[in-house]
Each structure stands twice: as structure tokens, then as C-alpha cells.
Amino acid sequence: xxxxxxxxxxxxxxxxxxxxxxxxxxxxxxxxxxxxxxxxxxxxxxxxxxxxxxxxxxxxxxxxxxxxxxxxxxxxxxxxxxxxxxxxxxxx
Amino acid sequence: xxxxxxxxxxxxxxxxxxxxxxxxxxxxxxxxxxxxxxxxxxxxxxxxxxxxxxxxxxxxxxxxxxxxxxxxxxxxxxxxxxxxxxxxxxxxxxxxxxxxxxxxxxxxxxxxxxxxxxxxxxxxxxxxxxxxxxxxxxxxxxxxxxxxxxxxxxxxxxxxxxxxxx
Numbered sequence: 001x002x003x004x005x006x007x008x009x010x011x012x013x014x015x016x017x018x019x020x021x022x023x024x025x026x027x028x029x030x031x032x033x034x035x036x037x038x039x040x041x042x043x044x045x046x047x048x049x050x051x052x053x054x055x056x057x058x059x060x061x062x063x064x065x066x067x068x069x070x071x072x073x074x075x076x077x078x079x080x081x082x083x084x085x086x087x088x089x090x091x092x
Numbered sequence: 093x094x095x096x097x098x099x100x101x102x103x104x105x106x107x108x109x110x111x112x113x114x115x116x117x118x119x120x121x122x123x124x125x126x127x128x129x130x131x132x133x134x135x136x137x138x139x140x141x142x143x144x145x146x147x148x149x150x151x152x153x154x155x156x157x158x159x160x161x162x163x164x165x166x167x168x169x170x171x172x173x174x175x176x177x178x179x180x181x182x183x184x185x186x187x188x189x190x191x192x193x194x195x196x197x198x199x200x201x202x203x204x205x206x207x208x209x210x211x212x213x214x215x216x217x218x219x220x221x222x223x224x225x226x227x228x229x230x231x232x233x234x235x236x237x238x239x240x241x242x243x244x245x246x247x248x249x250x251x252x253x254x255x256x257x258x
Contacts, residue, residue, distance in 0.1 A: 009239075009242060009243075009246070013246055014242075016246070016249065017210075017214070017242055017245060017246060017249075018214055020195070020198075020245070020249060021210060021211070021214035021215055022214070022215075023195050024118065024195050024196065024199055024215075025114065025214075025215045027195045027196060029114075029117060029123075029196075031117070031123030032123075033109070033110060033113040033117075033123070033126065033127060033130070034123075034127050035109055035113065035127060035130055035131065036131065038101060038102040038105040038106065039098075039102070041105065041131060041134050041135060041138070042098060042101065042138065044131070044135060045134075045135040045138040045139060048135055049139060
């Protein structure tokens with residue numbers, strides 16, 4: 001079914017593609033890689049792992065934070081509602 | 093399986109970081125992206141349970157991580173570009189790769205996935221199965237995609253007169 005997609009390529013053509021890819025692999029690049037030393041990466045990986053562990057531990061707290069704020073606002077509203085008559089009496 | 097010890101990691105990094113960078117640079121066309129992805133790939137390698145793998149398996153593994161990170165980046169970039177397009181009502185201008193020499197420029201005309209396929213097949217010498225694993229594609233589709241990429245490259249080389257036969 002997909003045979004029409006599979007172009008038949010002669011050995012010479014295949015060789016030309018391989019030669020081009022080989023030239024490309026060895027061609028010089030305008031930019032040189034700017035990579036840190038292995039020990040620097042080791043430290044970076046350790047720090048990333050620690051941050052990830054902290055994030056996992058703190059995740060439930062972050063998830064509950066909006067609920068905590070919401071509950072606080074509702075409690076403040078109820079308190080205000082209950083104490084409103086007494087508050088109005090004091091003011092008048 | 094345990095994690096890599098420091099000595100094995102240092103040797104693996106020494107042997108493979110430049111090769112991985114070249115692959116990523118040729119596929120993305122951007123040196124800064126290649127720098128970032130190489131670092132992230134090796135950081136992930138350190139967190140993986142790959143202690144017992146042989147050198148060649150480690151190389152394949154780190155290339156697979158690099159390819160996955162590359163795919164994630166493309167997905168994110170595509171989503172961001174799509175949001176920007178909707179906000180602006182325009183199409184984002186395509187960022188041209190930073191290639192300089194003629195060999196690289198011909199290669200840059202191909203689509204990123206075609207570049208990745210050709211590089212893994214010809215430069216890294218990976219099998220269809222390994223390429224499929226690295227690029228997150230089905231094994232069956234690799235033969236077709238690779239054949240198509242080869243055909244496109246061949247057409248480009250003929251059009252630019254870089255091969256003897258047309």
C-alpha cells in the first residue's frame with residue numbers, strides 16, 4: 001500500500017546521500033557548543049532533583065491554598081453577619 | 093538497576109555530548125537550543141536508572157532523551173505561536189536556522205523531522221527500531237518517512253547541482 005512512497009534508490013544515489021551526510025557531519029559550524037564540565041552538570045542535576053523533591057512535598061500546600069483563602073473569606077463573612085446587629089447597636 | 097556513578101557519567105558526557113550537540117544543532121539550526129537540550133538531556137540521564145547499560149546503549153539512551161526534549165520544545169513553540177497568531181491575527185514569521193556553509197544550508201531546507209531521521213540513520217547509524225524509539229514514531233512508519241526524506245534530499249542535491257546524476 002505504501003510502496004508508491006518508497007522511492008527506489010540506486011546504490012550510487014544511496015552512496016551520494018551517505019557522502020553528503022558524512023560531509024555534513026564533519027563540516028565546521030559557525031557556533032561552537034557552550035557546554036559546562038561534567039562536574040558542573042552533576043551539581044546542577046543534584047540541585048534540580050532537590051528542587052523537584054521540594055516541589056513535590058509542597059504541592060499539596062499549593063493546591064490547598066485557594067481553598068484556605070476561600071474558607072477564610074467565608075468565615076469572615078459569617079462573623080460579620082453575626083456581629084452586624086451588635087455592631088450597629090454600638091454605633092447608634 | 094542503579095544510577096550512573098560519577099566516573100561513568102563523566103566518561104559518557106565526554107564521549108557523547110559533542111555528538112548529541114551536533115545532532116541537535118543540525119536539526120534545530122540553533123546553537124543556544126542545542127546547548128540547553130544537551131545539558132537537560134544529561135541531567136535527566138543522571139536521574140535515570142541506567143547504571144548497568146553499556147556505552148553504546150547509553151549513547152542511544154541520551155539521544156532518545158535529547159530527541160524527546162526536542163519534540164517537547166517544538167510542541168510548546170507550536171502552541172505558543174498558535175496563541176500569538178490568534179492574538180495578533182497574523183502568522184508568526186518563521187525563524188531561519190543559523191547555518192552558514194552550503195552543505196548545512198541544503199540540509200536546512202528539509203523539515204526538522206526529516207533532518208532528525210537522516211542524521212540518526214546516516215551519522216549515528218541507528219536502526220529503524222532505534223530511530224522509532226528516539227523520535228516517538230512507530231517502527232513501521234520509519235521506512236516510509238526515511239525514504240521520503242532521502243528522496244527530498246536527493247532532489248535538493250540534484251537541483252543545486254551537488255550530485256553528478258540528475
